[in-house]
Amino acid sequence: HSSxxxxxxxxxxxxxxxxxxxxxxxxxxxxxxxAATSTLGRRGGLLGGWSPVPDVNDAHVQELGGWxxxxxxxxxxxxxxxxxxTRGEQQVVSGMNYRLLVVAADGSGKSxxxxxxxxxxxxxxxxxxxxxxAAGG
Numbered sequence: 228h229s230s231x232x233x234x235x236x237x238x239x240x241x242x243x244x245x246x247x248x249x250x251x252x253x254x255x256x257x258x259x260x261x262a263a264t265s266t267l268g269r270r271g272g273l274l275g276g277w278s279p280v281p282d283v284n285d286a287h288v289q290e291l292g293g294w295x296x297x298x299x300x301x302x303x304x305x306x307x308x309x310x311x312x313t314r315g316e317q318q319v320v321s322g323m324n325y326r327l328l329v330v331a332a333d334g335s336g337k338s339x340x341x342x343x344x345x346x347x348x349x350x351x352x353x354x355x356x357x358x359x360x361a362a363g364g
Contacts, residue, residue, distance in 0.1 A: 275318065275319070275320070276319075277317070277326070279314075279315070279317075280314075280317050280325070283312050283313065283315055283327075288312055288315060291312070291345055291353075292309060292312035292327050292343065294345075294353065295327065295343035295355050295358060296309035296331045296341075299355065305333070305334070306334040307333060307341075308331060308332045309329065309331055310329075310330040310332055310338060312328065313328045313329075313340070314328040315327040321348065322348035322349050323346075323347050324345070324347075324356075325343075325346075326343075326344050328342060340360070341358060342357070342359055342360075342361045343357070343358050344356045344357035
């Protein structure tokens with residue numbers, strides 16, 4: 228039996244191996260980035276972080292604002308009427324948290340801005356977690 232000892236790699240072979248490793252490293256980096264995006268919720272936004280509502284004119288967002296005003300009005304019996312959602316943020320949890328700036332009309336018809344916080348579970352159940360006049364509104 229003749230056993231051969233590994234021969235030292237030439238400088239060219241080392242460079243070739245390094246050049247082959249670079250695309251593999253970039254591929255691994257891309258895979259990691261793609262895996263991180265799997266934490267995105269069905270309506271966007273990073274899990275746990277607040278992000279702007281992409282389209283406050285979306286029918287679902289406007290409907291949520293109307294629902295929040297109606298929930299508040301039924302509890303407070305103050306006659307508020309929903310006008311529109313003007314801005315909002317969302318947070319992916321085991322569902323979605325929303326912070327919406329809502330314009331509502333008070334009993335005299337005057338527009339008042341409120342901050343409504345709503346939790347909506349993926350099953351569709353909702354909870355109004357906060358409803359208060361917006362600061363400076």
